[in-house]
Amino acid sequence: MSTVFIAFQTNETSRGIVEAITDDNPTAVVNEQPAMVKVDVPDSMTIYRSTIEEKLGRRFDLQEMQVHLITLSGHVDESDDEFTLSWKQ
Amino acid sequence: MTDIANAPKAATTKKPGLKERYALMTRGLDWETTYQPMEEVFPYATYEGIKIHDWDKWEDPFRLTMDAYWKYQAEKERKLYAIMDAFAQNNGHLGLTDARYLNSLKLFLTGVSPLEYMAHRGFAHVGRQLPGVGARVACQMQSLDELRHAQTQIHSMSNYNKLYDGFHSWRHMHDRVWYLSVPKSFFDDAITAGPFEYMIAIGFSFEYVLTNLLFVPFISGAAYNGDMGAMAFGFSAQSDESRHMTLGLEAIKFMLEQDPDNLPIVQHWIDKWFWRGYRVLTLVAMMLDYMLPKKVMSWKEAWEIYAEENGGALFQDLARYGIRPPLGWQQACDDKEHLSAQAWSTFYQYQGAAPFHTWMPSAEEMDWQSEKYPDSFDEYYRPRFEHWAEQEAAGNRFYNGTLPMLCQVCQIPMLFTEPGDPTRICYRESEHKGETYHTCSDGCKNIFDYEPEKYVQAWLPVQQIYQGNCFGPDADPTAADFNPLLEVIKWYRMNVGVDNSPYEGSRDQQNFQAWKQQTTSNAPAGGSPAGA
Ligand SMILES: [Fe+2]
Numbered sequence: 001m002s003t004v005f006i007a008f009q010t011n012e013t014s015r016g017i018v019e020a021i022t023d024d025n026p027t028a029v030v031n032e033q034p035a036m037v038k039v040d041v042p043d044s045m046t047i048y049r050s051t052i053e054e055k056l057g058r059r060f061d062l063q064e065m066q067v068h069l070i071t072l073s074g075h076v077d078e079s080d081d082e083f084t085l086s087w088k089q
Numbered sequence: 090m091t092d093i094a095n096a097p098k099a100a101t102t103k104k105p106g107l108k109e110r111y112a113l114m115t116r117g118l119d120w121e122t123t124y125q126p127m128e129e130v131f132p133y134a135t136y137e138g139i140k141i142h143d144w145d146k147w148e149d150p151f152r153l154t155m156d157a158y159w160k161y162q163a164e165k166e167r168k169l170y171a172i173m174d175a176f177a178q179n180n181g182h183l184g185l186t187d188a189r190y191l192n193s194l195k196l197f198l199t200g201v202s203p204l205e206y207m208a209h210r211g212f213a214h215v216g217r218q219l220p221g222v223g224a225r226v227a228c229q230m231q232s233l234d235e236l237r238h239a240q241t242q243i244h245s246m247s248n249y250n251k252l253y254d255g256f257h258s259w260r261h262m263h264d265r266v267w268y269l270s271v272p273k274s275f276f277d278d279a280i281t282a283g284p285f286e287y288m289i290a291i292g293f294s295f296e297y298v299l300t301n302l303l304f305v306p307f308i309s310g311a312a313y314n315g316d317m318g319a320m321a322f323g324f325s326a327q328s329d330e331s332r333h334m335t336l337g338l339e340a341i342k343f344m345l346e347q348d349p350d351n352l353p354i355v356q357h358w359i360d361k362w363f364w365r366g367y368r369v370l371t372l373v374a375m376m377l378d379y380m381l382p383k384k385v386m387s388w389k390e391a392w393e394i395y396a397e398e399n400g401g402a403l404f405q406d407l408a409r410y411g412i413r414p415p416l417g418w419q420q421a422c423d424d425k426e427h428l429s430a431q432a433w434s435t436f437y438q439y440q441g442a443a444p445f446h447t448w449m450p451s452a453e454e455m456d457w458q459s460e461k462y463p464d465s466f467d468e469y470y471r472p473r474f475e476h477w478a479e480q481e482a483a484g485n486r487f488y489n490g491t492l493p494m495l496c497q498v499c500q501i502p503m504l505f506t507e508p509g510d511p512t513r514i515c516y517r518e519s520e521h522k523g524e525t526y527h528t529c530s531d532g533c534k535n536i537f538d539y540e541p542e543k544y545v546q547a548w549l550p551v552q553q554i555y556q557g558n559c560f561g562p563d564a565d566p567t568a569a570d571f572n573p574l575l576e577v578i579k580w581y582r583m584n585v586g587v588d589n590s591p592y593e594g595s596r597d598q599q600n601f602q603a604w605k606q607q608t609t610s611n612a613p614a615g616g617s618p619a620g621a
């Protein structure tokens with residue numbers, strides 16, 4: 001089993017994104033470090049635009065994540081509605 | 090709000106919009122040339138032996154179109170400059186944990202920022218030379234990103250140049266100073282390779298496998314030590330990095346899927362560029378463990394998270410193409426116990442020739458090392474460091490006055506030890522056309538032996554000094570009092586006795602203490618700070 005991860009700068013937008021990730025990916029482990037937050041999930045994680053919009057209370061374009069991203073691992077698959085990181089087994 | 094809250098989960102309403110938009114922006118923009126044959130328009134596309142049959146199979150997973158690119162990059166810049174300006178306006182430097190921290194930035198500015206500029210040039214070149222339009226668009230974006238990284242780093246660190254020593258001649262030094270030839274030659278090696286090798290060297294090996302080790306723990310450490318300027322440029326650069334990493338991964342998958350004959354070529358490049366990049370990261374190991382006053386994580390911990398765990402998952406995934414982990418991977422994992430201490434020992438000894446300050450760790454910091462490196466620090470490094478600290482306190486600081494032998498490939502002094510024996514210096518020899526060449530490791534020897542004609546041309550600082558090529562025009566080697574090492578330092582444009590002094594007693598240390606005192610008192614702090 002391999003872990004995928006994504007990390008963001010700590011700010012108000014990324015707080016909502018991380019909450020959305022942990023809601024939609026119950027095995028997520030959140031790791032806070034100075035000025036950044038890293039989320040690990042075994043095998044794959046999916047980030048849904050709709051959940052982020054609920055958390056932030058506004059429209060959100062998933063490509064907006066790029067402004068706050070620090071790093072990630074795994075293969076990326078992105079559409080208008082979801083962003084998935086996974087390792088193919 | 091209600092329509093958002095009640096909307097079904099995205100999985101059931103998957104729209105192809107983004108993928109379609111990306112396809113429209115990156116397909117059908119190309120044509121077969123008729124005035125000139127395609128081989129002459131793309132002269133570097135085939136000589137490396139990589140076979141590509143269908144460039145339309147190239148997929149950029151981020152599907153970023155040019156209009157979205159400009160929009161988000163502009164937003165990143167606005168955020169970044171707002172933080173940099175606020176930090177400078179508020180005398181942010183006085184919130185640093187300790188002015189020792191600044192020496193990691195001096196190393197960054199002289200060693201890393203010029204590579205950002207070279208990455209800009211490299212991706213512009215490769216973006217011009219790759220015959221596929223999807224790859225060209227992605228390389229063009231990365232080229233612009235890298236230019237932005239160089240500019241924002243220089244801009245952010247220029248604030249420190251107004252107040253502290255050693256920040257003044259970074260570009261001049263990058264082309265001359267002995268240890269800066271390590272990162273410089275790394276990038277020169279990549280940019281003089283073909284376009285496909287460059288994509289594996291920088292896009293994959295450096296960006297995907299290694300860059301996290303520099304930008305994530307070190308920049309988090311900059312924030313931890315109170316440097317909002319470095320935090321802002323580091324994380325802003327890193328926000329582009331996810332796209333760069335994805336480009337590197339796409340490049341390797343694309344090459345491997347296009348033709349089975351590409352596998353051995355790509356595997357060799359992975360072996361080579363993993364080791365080249367890993368050797369450059371020696372400097373980062375030392376920054377994390379010795380140069381950050383407040384430490385976020387050890388080099389060993391960072392290696393375990395970002396190389397062993399993440400790189401392990403990556404190579405397990407790539408095994409379906411027949412790729413195995415790079416040669417040298419196991420040695421790099423074993424050496425995590427020793428890398429930073431061996432590097433810091435070297436810089437401490439050669440303080441006189443380096444334009445940043447060094448010091449021995451305090452008693453408390455040595456305890457941190459013992460805790461993080463229980464299997465190596467107390468046995469191999471503590472006795473040496475305690476001895477040097479005692480000697481320095483007694484006014485007898487150790488300086489090594491003999492120039493070190495350098496590795497022909499990575500250009501690092503022969504400071505690494507034999508695999509499995511940290512008490513014996515490791516070196517390897519190769520013969521080429523009747524000459525003997527020295528390398529620091531099996532990894533560097535393999536690289537040399539595969540392409541000796543490339544590496545015999547290396548501009549090795551120590552050899553160049555001995556050949557008399559590193560003195561200024563006014564130096565007179567026939568003068569009775571000629572001091573060759575002093576002349577070299579002057580040629581580096583180091584402010585002798587200031588930039589290259591030990592931290593203890595340095596002008597940076599004195600100024601920082603004085604300025605710090607002024608922040609909580611109305612009395613002038615013991616005379617005006619030196620050199621302000
Ligand atoms: Fe960069």
Ligand SMILES: [Fe+2]
Nearest residue numbers: 496499529533
């Ligand atoms: Fe080497």
